[in-house]
Amino acid sequence: MFDFGVVLNNLEFLLVQGLLGLGAFGGGTLALAVPAIVLGFLLGIFVGLARLARSPLVRLPAAAYVEFFRGVPLVMVIFWIWFIMPQLLGMAIPEYEVALTAFVIFEAAYFGEIVRAGIQSVPRGQVEAAASVGLTGAQTMRWVVLPQALRNMVPSLVTQMIVLFKDTSLASIIGYVDLTKAAQIVNNREIRPLELYLFIAVVYWIFAYSLSRLARRYEHRIQAA
Amino acid sequence: MRYEFHWSVLWSGQTGGWLLQGLLVTLAISGLAWVLAVALGVVSGALRTGPWRPLRAGAAAYVEFFRNVPLLVWMFFWYFGVPPLLPAVIRDWLFDHGAEFWAGMLALGVYHGARMSEVIRSGIQSIPRTQFEAAYAMGLTPGQVYRLVIVPIALRLIVPPATNESLNLLKNSSVALTISVAELTFQTRQIETYTARAIEALTAGTVIYLALCLGIAWIMGRVERRFAIPGLIARGGA
Numbered sequence: 001m002f003d004f005g006v007v008l009n010n011l012e013f014l015l016v017q018g019l020l021g022l023g024a025f026g027g028g029t030l031a032l033a034v035p036a037i038v039l040g041f042l043l044g045i046f047v048g049l050a051r052l053a054r055s056p057l058v059r060l061p062a063a064a065y066v067e068f069f070r071g072v073p074l075v076m077v078i079f080w081i082w083f084i085m086p087q088l089l090g091m092a093i094p095e096y097e098v099a100l101t102a103f104v105i106f107e108a109a110y111f112g113e114i115v116r117a118g119i120q121s122v123p124r125g126q127v128e129a130a131a132s133v134g135l136t137g138a139q140t141m142r143w144v145v146l147p148q149a150l151r152n153m154v155p156s157l158v159t160q161m162i163v164l165f166k167d168t169s170l171a172s173i174i175g176y177v178d179l180t181k182a183a184q185i186v187n188n189r190e191i192r193p194l195e196l197y198l199f200i201a202v203v204y205w206i207f208a209y210s211l212s213r214l215a216r217r218y219e220h221r222i223q224a225a
Numbered sequence: 226m227r228y229e230f231h232w233s234v235l236w237s238g239q240t241g242g243w244l245l246q247g248l249l250v251t252l253a254i255s256g257l258a259w260v261l262a263v264a265l266g267v268v269s270g271a272l273r274t275g276p277w278r279p280l281r282a283g284a285a286a287y288v289e290f291f292r293n294v295p296l297l298v299w300m301f302f303w304y305f306g307v308p309p310l311l312p313a314v315i316r317d318w319l320f321d322h323g324a325e326f327w328a329g330m331l332a333l334g335v336y337h338g339a340r341m342s343e344v345i346r347s348g349i350q351s352i353p354r355t356q357f358e359a360a361y362a363m364g365l366t367p368g369q370v371y372r373l374v375i376v377p378i379a380l381r382l383i384v385p386p387a388t389n390e391s392l393n394l395l396k397n398s399s400v401a402l403t404i405s406v407a408e409l410t411f412q413t414r415q416i417e418t419y420t421a422r423a424i425e426a427l428t429a430g431t432v433i434y435l436a437l438c439l440g441i442a443w444i445m446g447r448v449e450r451r452f453a454i455p456g457l458i459a460r461g462g463a
Binding site for chain 2: 074079162198
């Protein structure tokens, strides 16, 4: 009944093309996931800091941004970008740019909340102590608050990275050839969905699970410290 | 850029009722999947805090396997992978009766059940041990301890993250469009395809999701504040 030969015969296409993006189609799950995580987090830092700004002119738009993107499905955001970018820029946009833009904009809302919670978890006394030794606001943020906040953020950051990593499978909806799309392509020819989808499930699982183990190890270490 | 809006495609003509139909399917698939997810989450979450090692390991395996794989992959798995394994009679019946809906429902429910399980486990585990000890010290029986002390606390601790997870489930039901479940996102795309009115269709779909999510979050926020335990649950800002 099961025939995992289909996986072995197409292993190179699935992994080299789908996962790494080194085949004729370009694409690739990792080629999308890694930049999306890095850029999403960077934008998230700004969103999180803006959420804590004293001026409502900065704080309220940031709050609206977060509430908006946390209230709509990622698939919807991908369709928006897919449709609206070519209209705004007046030319066709490759799936990669569409997907990356959607992920960065969407995930920055979630990363922003993590950054905000991380900064708020630093005791007020730390800020007061920094002020009393004569540090400016920016110096306090840079040398006292952010280093401690980052440490507190690590567990939820990793969780969000895992979510983002899994979500990159949704880029296959607009035709981006990642691991999921590669499995679909092979399945269209071989019609062995059970084996193929189980196989990519395991590949996704290995990445996500290792990340979560790493996070747990780190958590224990900072708790012990 | 000049764009003429034609909002009427949303409520009149051939595409008129599509959004409403999509909304109903979204609510149906999310509702059923939510019941399944909560059932799986409560059972596996409770087993994971229980004393029985094999059951604990089994529940942990379920959680770790399902939540670390993309929902989309589970959708394909349940829709394309599983039916060929079923006896022909059941398979034919399924494909006559909306197989994609049931596959999508199962995928959503089983995936979010694993995530719900984590919510429930950490809720139970975050109850201070002293609560158990205090309850026993007052002479309550184990049944009373759970009924009168632990469950009321656990419920209140679990509500905020469980609300979050339920909203994630609602939003993730949009992934079911990949296996052609005619839910809200699918219908939004259909309207766009039929009328070439992308901005109108996407705006309407987005606003409906936003209203659902913000509405539920607002109601649950009120419930949370109403039942908050002073001193035990530290709520930032509220």
